[in-house]
Amino acid sequence: MLALDVRNISKNYAHFQLKDVSFQLEKGYIMGFIGANGAGKTTAIKTILNLIHLDSGEIYILGKELLKHEVELKQEIGSAFGDIDFYSRCKIKALTNVIKKFYRNWDDEAYYNYLKRFNLNENKKIAELSTGMKVKYRLAIALSHGAKLLILDEPTSGLDPVARDNLLNIFQELVQDGDVSILFSTHITSDLEKCADYITYIHNGQIVNSAEKEEFIDNYRLLNGKESQFPLIQHQLIAYKKNSFGFTGLIHTRDFDSSLQIKASVPSLEEIMIYFAKKEDLHG
Numbered sequence: 001m002l003a004l005d006v007r008n009i010s011k012n013y014a015h016f017q018l019k020d021v022s023f024q025l026e027k028g029y030i031m032g033f034i035g036a037n038g039a040g041k042t043t044a045i046k047t048i049l050n051l052i053h054l055d056s057g058e059i060y061i062l063g064k065e066l067l068k069h070e071v072e073l074k075q076e077i078g079s080a081f082g083d084i085d086f087y088s089r090c091k092i093k094a095l096t097n098v099i100k101k102f103y104r105n106w107d108d109e110a111y112y113n114y115l116k117r118f119n120l121n122e123n124k125k126i127a128e129l130s131t132g133m134k135v136k137y138r139l140a141i142a143l144s145h146g147a148k149l150l151i152l153d154e155p156t157s158g159l160d161p162v163a164r165d166n167l168l169n170i171f172q173e174l175v176q177d178g179d180v181s182i183l184f185s186t187h188i189t190s191d192l193e194k195c196a197d198y199i200t201y202i203h204n205g206q207i208v209n210s211a212e213k214e215e216f217i218d219n220y221r222l223l224n225g226k227e228s229q230f231p232l233i234q235h236q237l238i239a240y241k242k243n244s245f246g247f248t249g250l251i252h253t254r255d256f257d258s259s260l261q262i263k264a265s266v267p268s269l270e271e272i273m274i275y276f277a278k279k280e281d282l283h284g
């Protein structure tokens, strides 16, 4: 079953378009949503939460159409949106007492377990929470109302390496039973290498690729060739950099002719992103 099915969504802003974005997340898995600054991650995430209206397309969550079942689905979605900084003078305890009234499946026992686990003191004011504590508080809320789909915009940014590692471990634990699914955006590709099952890559408002992580990476090869080899392959390269020995370039695996004897390796996610950004510089 699909936890999330995004079908051909589009959104037009004056200077940016989300163009025909489609991707699917299977129930019980973690999907990393990547792309450069301004690529459209937050815009796409906001449409999935129906915080902004679509111009076209459809979104299905846990098999139900978002627009038709929004109230019901909001019970099943845990997100890290809604700025809690607004309630800075409020204590965790007081804010939770307000929030929990919105959720029919609220589970106090689970909530207190998460507070304990995340080392959160409910007598602290929101203003007293560090970035990492705020992420954990939001997660505690999402997990205590029985959310089946977590949609998180850069949950690990601003966390120190230890806190990040802890959070990624929690993500992995959450999906273990197959009931919870997670979509999270990030710029930190090592997060994805550690815990994402699927990767969706958005570039200039369009999906470049959405696939299982190993398959995603296997779509590309990083070439390291001599100057004399460059003309043989230049037109197949997604992007390249020249250096004093020759060139390095990214290519779709399907376009690579291994008989050319050019050294090829499997790129990292970071390298894939860097070369896609470079493509703009090369082709305008």
Ligand SMILES: Nc1ncnc2c1ncn2[C@@H]1O[C@H](COP(=O)(O)OP(=O)(O)OP(=O)(O)O)[C@@H](O)[C@H]1O
Binding pocket: 013, 014, 015, 016, 035, 036, 037, 038, 039, 040, 041, 042, 043, 044
């Ligand atoms: N309300 C809005 N009105 C007009 N343009 C907008 C609006 N919100 C976002 N945009 C534009 O949409 C584009 C994509 O922004 P978005 O925040 O979705 O990118 P992002 O991938 O999340 O970037 P980052 O990694 O920097 O957070 C940007 O060019 C931005 O200026």
